[in-house]
Amino acid sequence: MITTETRDGAHILTMDDGKVNALNKEKLDALVAALAECANDQAPVAIRGRKGIFSAGFDLKGFAAGPEVATAQLQAGKDAILAILRHPAPVITVCEGHAYPMGAFLMLAADKAIGTEGEFVTGMNESAIGMALPIYPMILGAERLTPRGKKAVATSEMFAPHAACKVGYFDKVVAPDEVESALKSELVHMKGLNAGAFNANKSAMNKQLIADIEASPLPDFGGAWAA
Template identity: 35%
Template sequence: MSELVAYRLEDGVATLTLNNGRVNALSPAVFDELNAALDRAEQDRAVVVLRGQPGVLSGGYDLKVMNAGPQQAVALVTRGSSFSRRLLAHPYPVVVACSGHAIAKGAFLLLSGDYRIGVDGAFRIGLNEVQIGMTMHQAGIELARDRLRGSAFQRAVINAELFEPRTALEAGFFDRLVPVGDFEDAVREAAAQLKGLNMLAHRNTKLKVRQALLEALDQAIELDQRHLG
């Protein structure tokens, strides 16, 4: 990996760290490296931890690409949706460790993990697409519909509500919330617990549980390619 995504393998855990500027903008180059890192983690048969820098997981798609034109925007959204689908079907457990803000596609990364850990603090979590003038893409709707609690789904998707970490936990963005000082230990504990699973059973069960979601995402990605922009 280059400086955009760092890869570290330690004791059966592959840590993928986003490192693309102040907000970890998700560009085509970042997705290239994330996919290469997932390939490597799969070869290493490792539990995956996807994380950002202190204070931010990701602020979402690279706006320079999104504003370059409809074709570029659709291509990037397609890459992002396909990456979320890949995370959801990854054969080994995926922990998404969020040490701060997660906005737009950053929040969708949370919704794509098997276990999501956040830190308490003055951070914002959510889907701001409608707020910034973007009609929510169909793949995003399907993913949010499946992973968010019913009481929060429409607030998050239609109203673009941004949540504080504690309300984000209630909404379904997180599985666990910890003080910042406990974050690293919590990530290690989660990875260690998941390492104890039977990986074949984990993979097969994951695919059965998420079959309807994965099929809906396949259809949504195709629909978005035809209609976005």
């Protein structure tokens, strides 16, 4: 599911399950483990998905498997967001397709998010599918999205790439044939940063956000919940 490549002093993590990258506990735990391994040398990290779809979001089969599995899956999503927010080196996400929740959450957590042009959408569509988000992506969205992006959470508005950039899911959007050069450019910039200063500044900026996410409760599955 996750392959790790070290290239020119940076780590490239690629999520590819051969399908739509629906994220269950096992896949999210694997992402957290890969990030932990990459932290050893403080090199920048890029997280990529499949061409056409970064992720279809949480695996709905996990939510249908009962409260214990569902809770574990949501906790794994929370852990993945926290792992990115805490990561001592820069984390870049590269989205070459659709990014539904939980994929959209990873975009918001990253230090830099690159999207690509195309017939793709990004956002949180829980209201449209009859579910409610857990608290932690609400906290993340409140911190990283624009006012329009925040309002769209309740209305399940999904955004085309350039619109997704305007509301905060991406930091830049490039043509599909420019993805590799854009990623290379970002990695060169990130590698040029002072590692200690970056970690100190990122930690300080994310301190309250991390604390708020850590303290947020998970749903009890007695009512509506997230997908």
